[in-house]
Amino acid sequence: MGATNNSGEAVRADDRAHVFHSWSAQELIDPVPISRALGSYFWDADGKRYLDLSSQLVNLNIGHQHPRLVAAIQEQAGKLCTVSPAFAVDVRGEAARLIAEHAPGGLDLVFFTNGGAEANEYAIRMARLHTGRHKVLAAYRSYHGATAGSITLTGEPRRWPSEPGIPGVVRYWGPYLYRSSFHAETEADECERALAHLREVLMFEGAHTVAAIVLETVVGTNGILVPPDGYLAGVRTICDELGIVLIADEVMAGFGRCGEWFAVDRWGVTPDLITFAKGVNSGYVPLGGVIISRAIAETFARQAFPGGLTYSGHPLACASAAASIRIFEDEGIVENARSIGEQVIGPGLRDLAARHPSVGEVRGLGVFWAVELVRSRATREPLVPYNAAGAAAQPMAEFATAMRERGAWPFVHFNRTHFVPPCTVNEAEVEEGIDALDGALEVTDRYYDEEA
Ligand SMILES: Cc1ncc(COP(=O)(O)O)c(C=O)c1O
Numbered sequence: 525m526g527a528t529n530n531s532g533e534a535v536r537a538d539d540r541a542h543v544f545h546s547w548s549a550q551e552l553i554d555p556v557p558i559s560r561a562l563g564s565y566f567w568d569a570d571g572k573r574y575l576d577l578s579s580q581l582v583n584l585n586i587g588h589q590h591p592r593l594v595a596a597i598q599e600q601a602g603k604l605c606t607v608s609p610a611f612a613v614d615v616r617g618e619a620a621r622l623i624a625e626h627a628p629g630g631l632d633l634v635f636f637t638n639g640g641a642e643a644n645e646y647a648i649r650m651a652r653l654h655t656g657r658h659k660v661l662a663a664y665r666s667y668h669g670a671t672a673g674s675i676t677l678t679g680e681p682r683r684w685p686s687e688p689g690i691p692g693v694v695r696y697w698g699p700y701l702y703r704s705s706f707h708a709e710t711e712a713d714e715c716e717r718a719l720a721h722l723r724e725v726l727m728f729e730g731a732h733t734v735a736a737i738v739l740e741t742v743v744g745t746n747g748i749l750v751p752p753d754g755y756l757a758g759v760r761t762i763c764d765e766l767g768i769v770l771i772a773d774e775v776m777a778g779f780g781r782c783g784e785w786f787a788v789d790r791w792g793v794t795p796d797l798i799t800f801a802k803g804v805n806s807g808y809v810p811l812g813g814v815i816i817s818r819a820i821a822e823t824f825a826r827q828a829f830p831g832g833l834t835y836s837g838h839p840l841a842c843a844s845a846a847a848s849i850r851i852f853e854d855e856g857i858v859e860n861a862r863s864i865g866e867q868v869i870g871p872g873l874r875d876l877a878a879r880h881p882s883v884g885e886v887r888g889l890g891v892f893w894a895v896e897l898v899r900s901r902a903t904r905e906p907l908v909p910y911n912a913a914g915a916a917a918q919p920m921a922e923f924a925t926a927m928r929e930r931g932a933w934p935f936v937h938f939n940r941t942h943f944v945p946p947c948t949v950n951e952a953e954v955e956e957g958i959d960a961l962d963g964a965l966e967v968t969d970r971y972y973d974e975e976a
Contacts, residue, residue, distance in 0.1 A: 532557040532569025546670075547682070561588035564946050564953045566933070574928070577957050578935035579891075579946050582744060583802035585780050586848055586857065587946040593808055596847030600840055609636075609836040619842035622849040623804070623815060626785040628794040633816040635829075636837040640775030640801035641669020643812040644738070646831055647797045648673055650814065651736035651769035653830070654823045658691075659734045661725065663698040665746040668738065668773055677738055680746055681911045696725045698739060700749050702885045702896065703904065715752040722762060731766040736797075741787035744776035745937055748894035750887060756793040763796075769820070770795040775812065776892075779803030780852060780947040783862025783890030790889070796820055803947075805848045811841035852947075861890040861947035868951050869893055869943060872958040882907060882968040893943040895961070897923075897968050900976040906939035907968055919971045926967045932960035 535557035557569040620634040664679035676689025697705040699718040706717035743749035772795035777787035801812030877883040884898035897907035927934040935942040
């Protein structure tokens with residue numbers, strides 16, 4: 525057996541011959557070989573540097589190769605790599621305690637999974653067993669993961685090929701003022717009408733049959749939709765009135781992304797279950813989980829919880845989560861995400877919107893921002909159609925190429941680009957990203973047509 529050849533060519537050859545990639549037509553992709561990464565940057569095999577404006581899959585909240593986090597994983601690997609979930613382990617207990625300490629009051633227990641999709645699977649199972657009801661309400665414009673239940677919850681095209689999914693999932697519309705499903709023109713109206721709509725769906729479904737309402741606290745991939753003030757509190761009230769479990773999916777929005785430990789903190793709302801993954805340890809080792817209220821945990825106090833995973837609470841993953849949370853505390857990473865969002869990213873993106881006609885709307889908080897691109901501000905026609913592919917998606921593909929040529933790696937979804945750098949990003953890096961966007965938006969401006 526020879527030594528690993530990690531030249532770009534060799535990496536590409538093995539990849540093309542043997543790696544089956546997510547969400548892709550295998551012969552139509554050409555994954556870029558990556559050689560190294562540090563902080564807010566990564567480098568390809570040719571030595572070209574990219575500013576990571578996507579935080580990989582919006583999970584790299586602490587940035588690449590944080591030395592303390594790498595050291596914590598190495599230390600744990602030397603001590604105890606793995607042990608069954610049935611044992612009590614120092615780092616597992618510590619990670620659960622630290623997560624619970626930062627979660628809203630009353631959410632005290634943590635069930636660990638390997639990622640976000642599994643977390644949502646277990647959250648709906650807990651809600652169903654706790655309530656004895658079976659339906660789950662999930663929103664359009666959402667992504668909850670790709671396993672059977674989580675892809676059924678998902679309210680966008682990635683679900684379609686997996687239909688029919690699990691039984692009992694019912695869909696509703698959440699608030700999104702820029703493209704209001706409720707013909708609202710103010711945040712207050714959007715909030716009120718979205719809540720009235722939710723009540724109506726519940727009335728027609730029979731609220732007594734509904735175990736849970738699932739929502740992304742701030743919708744991520746499907747648009748960075750920040751709920752209007754009062755919306756989450758309104759959903760909480762509905763759930764309380766009707767005995768429904770509120771599940772907040774914070775897989776993308778949690779752990780600093782929104783400038784808060786948990787996005788719900790921004791509105792002071794306490795869900796019954798929070799699902800997390802990604803930012804909990806920035807994906808240095810796969811980890812996710814469900815944070816559970818005392819009341820739901822009580823259901824399983826004397827009756828076994830019917831579920832488990834060989835790697836639930838994996839020591840390497842838990843050691844990395846505990847270390848990551850301590851680093852966040854010591855380095856003020858959540859505070860950095862909040863202030864850089866308010867003082868640098870928001871103003872920088874709004875300035876671009878003022879100068880580039882193809883920017884229809886800029887919205888976000890923390891290090892979680894969307895730039896929505898349109899053909900016309902008057903009609904708000906998206907720059908590319910919903911779910912566009914191939915030639916129809918060409919303007920966004922050209923935009924992404926222009927970003928990469930400028931040394932910035934964008935997160936592009938439909939007619940939007942998301943500005944989602946690590947929570948550790950500094951002002952100079954944000955400015956570098958805004959400059960790259962400034963140049964690349966000239967490409968999208970060419971498609972602009974006020975009359976479209
Ligand atoms: C909001 C949300 N929930 C769940 C998931 C699924 O997480 P995973 O890919 O770790 O299964 C994602 C992934 O992007 C997500 O953004």
